[in-house]
Amino acid sequence: MSMIHARTCHICEANCGLLVEVEGREILSIRGNPDHVLSRGHICPKGTAIADLQDDPDRLHKPVKKVDGQWQEIGWEQAYTEIAAKLVALKGQGAKPAIYAGNPGAHDYALSTQVGQLRRAIGLKNIYSASTLDQIPHHVVQYHMYGHVSLAAVPDIDRCQYLVIIGGNPMASNGSIWTVPDFRKRVKEMQARDGRLVVVDPRRTETARIADAHHFVKPGTDTALLIGILKSIFDSGLVDTSRVDALLDDSWSAIEPAVAGFDMDQLAAHCGISAATMQEMATQLAADQPAALYGRMGVSVCEFGTLNQWLIQIINIASGNLDRVGGTMVPQPALDTINLVGRGSVRTVDTVRGPMPSIMGELPTITFADEMLRDDEQRIRSLFVLTGNPVLSAPDGAKLDRALERLDLMVSFDMYVTATSRHADYILPPCGPLEKDHYPFFFGPLAIRNYASYSPAIFDMPDGEKADWEIVAELSLAIMAQDGQDLPNIRVPRDVLDNMLQSSPAGLTLAEVEAAPNGIDLGPLQPCMAERLRTENGKIHCAHPDFLAELQRFAASLDDEQPDVLRLIGRRHVRQNNSWLHNSKRLLKGPDRCTLMIHPDDAMARGLTDGGMATVTSRVNSVDIPVEVSDDVMPGVVSIPHGFGHGRKGVGLSVAREKPGVSINDLTDTERFDPLSGNAVLNAVAVTVARAEELVAAE
Ligand SMILES: Nc1nc2c(c(=O)[nH]1)N[C@H]1C(S)=C(S)[C@@H](COP(=O)(O)OP(=O)(O)OC[C@H]3O[C@@H](n4cnc5c(=O)[nH]c(N)nc54)[C@H](O)[C@@H]3O)O[C@H]1N2
Numbered sequence: 068m069s070m071i072h073a074r075t076c077h078i079c080e081a082n083c084g085l086l087v088e089v090e091g092r093e094i095l096s097i098r099g100n101p102d103h104v105l106s107r108g109h110i111c112p113k114g115t116a117i118a119d120l121q122d123d124p125d126r127l128h129k130p131v132k133k134v135d136g137q138w139q140e141i142g143w144e145q146a147y148t149e150i151a152a153k154l155v156a157l158k159g160q161g162a163k164p165a166i167y168a169g170n171p172g173a174h175d176y177a178l179s180t181q182v183g184q185l186r187r188a189i190g191l192k193n194i195y196s197a198s199t200l201d202q203i204p205h206h207v208v209q210y211h212m213y214g215h216v217s218l219a220a221v222p223d224i225d226r227c228q229y230l231v232i233i234g235g236n237p238m239a240s241n242g243s244i245w246t247v248p249d250f251r252k253r254v255k256e257m258q259a260r261d262g263r264l265v266v267v268d269p270r271r272t273e274t275a276r277i278a279d280a281h282h283f284v285k286p287g288t289d290t291a292l293l294i295g296i297l298k299s300i301f302d303s304g305l306v307d308t309s310r311v312d313a314l315l316d317d318s319w320s321a322i323e324p325a326v327a328g329f330d331m332d333q334l335a336a337h338c339g340i341s342a343a344t345m346q347e348m349a350t351q352l353a354a355d356q357p358a359a360l361y362g363r364m365g366v367s368v369c370e371f372g373t374l375n376q377w378l379i380q381i382i383n384i385a386s387g388n389l390d391r392v393g394g395t396m397v398p399q400p401a402l403d404t405i406n407l408v409g410r411g412s413v414r415t416v417d418t419v420r421g422p423m424p425s426i427m428g429e430l431p432t433i434t435f436a437d438e439m440l441r442d443d444e445q446r447i448r449s450l451f452v453l454t455g456n457p458v459l460s461a462p463d464g465a466k467l468d469r470a471l472e473r474l475d476l477m478v479s480f481d482m483y484v485t486a487t488s489r490h491a492d493y494i495l496p497p498c499g500p501l502e503k504d505h506y507p508f509f510f511g512p513l514a515i516r517n518y519a520s521y522s523p524a525i526f527d528m529p530d531g532e533k534a535d536w537e538i539v540a541e542l543s544l545a546i547m548a549q550d551g552q553d554l555p556n557i558r559v560p561r562d563v564l565d566n567m568l569q570s571s572p573a574g575l576t577l578a579e580v581e582a583a584p585n586g587i588d589l590g591p592l593q594p595c596m597a598e599r600l601r602t603e604n605g606k607i608h609c610a611h612p613d614f615l616a617e618l619q620r621f622a623a624s625l626d627d628e629q630p631d632v633l634r635l636i637g638r639r640h641v642r643q644n645n646s647w648l649h650n651s652k653r654l655l656k657g658p659d660r661c662t663l664m665i666h667p668d669d670a671m672a673r674g675l676t677d678g679g680m681a682t683v684t685s686r687v688n689s690v691d692i693p694v695e696v697s698d699d700v701m702p703g704v705v706s707i708p709h710g711f712g713h714g715r716k717g718v719g720l721s722v723a724r725e726k727p728g729v730s731i732n733d734l735t736d737t738e739r740f741d742p743l744s745g746n747a748v749l750n751a752v753a754v755t756v757a758r759a760e761e762l763v764a765a766e
């Protein structure tokens with residue numbers, strides 16, 4: 068007999084409610100759950116593809132060890148004992164260890180309760196992670212302005228009347244640092260009540276297509292646009308801080324003079340958006356309507372990423388929209404991490420590249436390869452990769468390929484042999500996704516409504532398989548034992564979750580949440596900044612000196628001559644997720660998506676034709692890729708999706724290898740980063756494009 072289980076999806080930040088119909092261990096269907104309190108029935112193709120993950124024949128089920136270049140299955144005890152012995156021996160020689168933690172770990176609350184254990188076992192204060200490829204600028208801004216790395220104000224889309232999205236593509240990504248399932252319908256509802264969506268992006272994206280207006284912006288230049296909008300708000304006397312006046316500290320007064328000297332025409336020329344458009348956006352944002360400015364990857368993973376995120380907050384304050392119904396507000400979720408974890412930290416660390424920012428104990432991943440390639444006693448010689456694939460996800464993947472080969476010990480926690488884990492000595496695979504429970508631990512605090520939703524495992528775990536959290540906990544204990552450390556009591560993640568829920572203001576128990584398979588709705592967001600601020604004086608620290616200094620650095624850069632190059636940007640597709648959902652046949656079907664999008668004028672100038680091959684060259688490397696001529700990208704811009712490149716030797720993803728594509732991160736550059744956060748620069752990469760030589764020779 069078949070059974071239907073309600074569950075939330077663990078793939079992306081939207082955390083949609085799913086209905087999974089099973090018979091025994093067979094998955095009959097996965098559909099959207101119309102009764103889920105947040106997603107209201109929305110599902111994307113990736114949610115359905117969880118079935119392919121669960122049943123993927125390429126998925127590893129037992130630990131494997133590399134022996135003479137071949138993978139051999141071994142038992143868990145053997146894996147733990149050998150890894151612990153090797154690590155402790157290496158530590159004895161003074162060899163430095165490291166951890167890299169990837170994105171899926173952020174969607175596994177149980178695993179996140181154990182990462183600290185592994186750090187302690189290995190003796191690490193700091194780790195590398197996908198966060199410094201992605202979002203660290205947000206955390207720097209939130210730490211300095213609001214006093215807590217995780218205090219994020221998100222657009223209240225359901226009551227907003229004018230929403231500007233700059234450098235985000237929620238139609239493909241389903242939202243980021245903004246849990247907003249069912250985005251498309253929410254936009255339609257906004258438009259039905261005469262609200263408007265404006266998108267700023269170098270590509271006419273899926274989100275731009277449903278918007279009321281779309282403006283092309285030159286990659287990497289949004290700072291000029293943001294300053295232009297802010298200056299227009301000040302110059303037109305549109306500032307309205309009345310909702311938050313009591314919360315602004317004295318440094319607010321430093322902001323108007325800091326932008327006063329910019330020339331609107333110069334800003335417009337820099338970013339390619341006219342002064343009139345900037346003025347119009349300022350006028351609309353500050354008009355008598357709830358409005359919100361939201362910026363994501365396109366404005367985070369660039370050289371002025373932190374400055375951009377700061378300017379976005381300042382514009383929302385100046386236009387009267389921070390902490391406003393229909394503007395941007397800080398959620399008050401059922402599990403309130405703000406109250407339960409510390410404020411975080413912004414420090415400086417020594418790296419192979421000199422002093423670098425370290426936010427929340429993160430080391431900048433742009434330095435990761437160089438730390439393995441250095442030749443002194445500081446060289447990283449053992450590495451643990453948790454749910455990550457940096458060879459395809461971090462800049463200069465080919466350099467990482469070389470660096471990983473130098474390690475004395477590498478352990479990957481992954482269910483696949485990927486471009487990264489193929490370098491490992493051991494791979495420790497978790498059980499299937501439907502054999503784990505799920506709670507949106509990090510995403511409740513970013514959601515458009517306050518809510519809770521817990522999903523128990525649907526299937527029992529097969530004999531001999533383990534969840535990621537158990538693997539990490541057991542390996543940590545083995546290392547501690549081998550190293551003669553005191554052994555801690557490992558708390559079951561479910562108990563930690565229950566405790567955190569009960570300690571949050573809503574005071575729910577896990578049993579209560581579990582009894583509501585469609586989730587518990589705690590209502591719409593509410594203004595609450597006054598209680599939420601964690602700065603020492605309880606005020607918003609408006610203008611941290613670092614941000615003002617960065618504004619000056621940007622001003623100085625405006626006079627730099629712009630080289631005549633194409634600018635490469637990334638691209639997400641609703642049927643992919645970073646590097647790791649490419650092994651699903653149903654997601655992979657359709658035309659090849661790993662193409663170089665190029666504007667017709669730029670294609671013509673280089674003799675490129677649609678479907679032909681191009682060679683794209685950056686400072687670090689070059690790749691050959693099929694051309695897709697399209698005026699969806701603006702002149703001067705080319706786009707390649709990230710997450711491809713599965714043709715590397717030894718990758719064990721048989722479906723993904725049918726359309727392996729090339730990796731955009733073989734072109735991105737570890738030398739470029741945002742100096743205030745250490746975040747990588749993954750967009751606006753300078754490239755040249757030419758017809759691929761083979762093709763020319765064949766003619
Ligand atoms: N050029 C460019 N590069 C980018 C980006 C971009 O926009 N442009 N985006 C960046 C962003 S935002 C991010 S977050 C990073 C992501 O960077 P990473 O997190 O390093 O990479 P992923 O591709 O998400 O790889 C996740 C790995 O985890 C494995 N995995 C999946 N689920 C599980 C699980 O439940 N348990 C275990 N043990 N393993 C699992 C997968 O098989 C895969 O190997 O990429 C970044 N890289």
Ligand SMILES: Nc1nc2c(c(=O)[nH]1)N[C@H]1C(S)=C(S)[C@@H](COP(=O)(O)OP(=O)(O)OC[C@H]3O[C@@H](n4cnc5c(=O)[nH]c(N)nc54)[C@H](O)[C@@H]3O)O[C@H]1N2
Pocket residue numbers: 079080170201233234235236237239240241242243267268269270272284285286287288289363364365366369636637638639640641642643644645750751
């Ligand atoms: N389907 C799918 N969903 C995903 C993911 C995925 O890989 N696939 N990844 C998940 C993860 S880990 C994350 S972090 C989120 C990311 O979520 P988003 O940030 O919404 O996703 P992106 O598609 O990277 O959107 C960035 C947009 O910025 C634009 N852009 C590039 N350079 C610039 C620039 O200089 N200025 C401006 N204004 N725009 C620019 C790009 O064209 C792109 O449309 O998505 C999550 N959801």
Ligand code: SF4
Pocket residue numbers: 076077078079080081082083109110111112113114115241248
């Ligand atoms: S949008 Fe994200 S959470 Fe929703 S079904 Fe798709 S992958 Fe899952």
Ligand SMILES: [Mo]
Pocket residue numbers: 170197201
């Ligand atoms: Mo991400």
